[in-house]
Amino acid sequence: MTARSNSMPARKLPLLTPETEAFWTGGKNGELLIQRCGTCGLYQHPPLPICSACRTETVASAAVSGKGKVKTFTINHQPWMPGLDEPFVFAAVELDEQAELYIFSNILAAPEAVTSGMRVKVSFEHLDDVWLPMFTPDGEAGDEA
Numbered sequence: 001m002t003a004r005s006n007s008m009p010a011r012k013l014p015l016l017t018p019e020t021e022a023f024w025t026g027g028k029n030g031e032l033l034i035q036r037c038g039t040c041g042l043y044q045h046p047p048l049p050i051c052s053a054c055r056t057e058t059v060a061s062a063a064v065s066g067k068g069k070v071k072t073f074t075i076n077h078q079p080w081m082p083g084l085d086e087p088f089v090f091a092a093v094e095l096d097e098q099a100e101l102y103i104f105s106n107i108l109a110a111p112e113a114v115t116s117g118m119r120v121k122v123s124f125e126h127l128d129d130v131w132l133p134m135f136t137p138d139g140e141a142g143d144e145a
C-alpha cells in the first residue's frame, strides 16, 4: 500500500484554515473533531472563530463519537471521478452529540439502502493532506455490493 494514490484525478479538496484544519485532519488519528465551546459546551459545525451561542472565543476541537443518523439525503448521479459511475448519496448526518449538529457528507452505501433516520458512523477517506469524513451504515445490515 502506498501512502497516497497517484492515479486519483483532480478532485476539489477542502481548503484548510485554522478553524477547519482539525475537522479535515482528525481522521489521521481516527477522530472526528468538531468544534466545541469551552464555556457553554455547544458543538458547532462548520467551525467559527467564536461560539455562536455565548459569543466567547473559548472554542476548541473535541473528538466526538462519529456516530449519528441520516437526517435528509439526496442521490447524486454525477460521478466524482471517472470510472465511478454509481450514483452516490449525499446526506446531512445529525451527530449523536447534539440535536441539529449536522455534517454534510457522503454515505458509503447503495442509494436504495439509505433511509432517513438510519444509523451511520464515520469513516475517513485519506486524500493528500485531508481525511474526508464520510459515513457508513452502523449496526443494521449494510448492503455490501
Ligand SMILES: [Zn+2]
Pocket (backbone or CB within 6 Å): 037, 038, 039, 040, 041, 042, 051, 052, 053, 054, 055, 056
Ligand atoms: Zn458557548
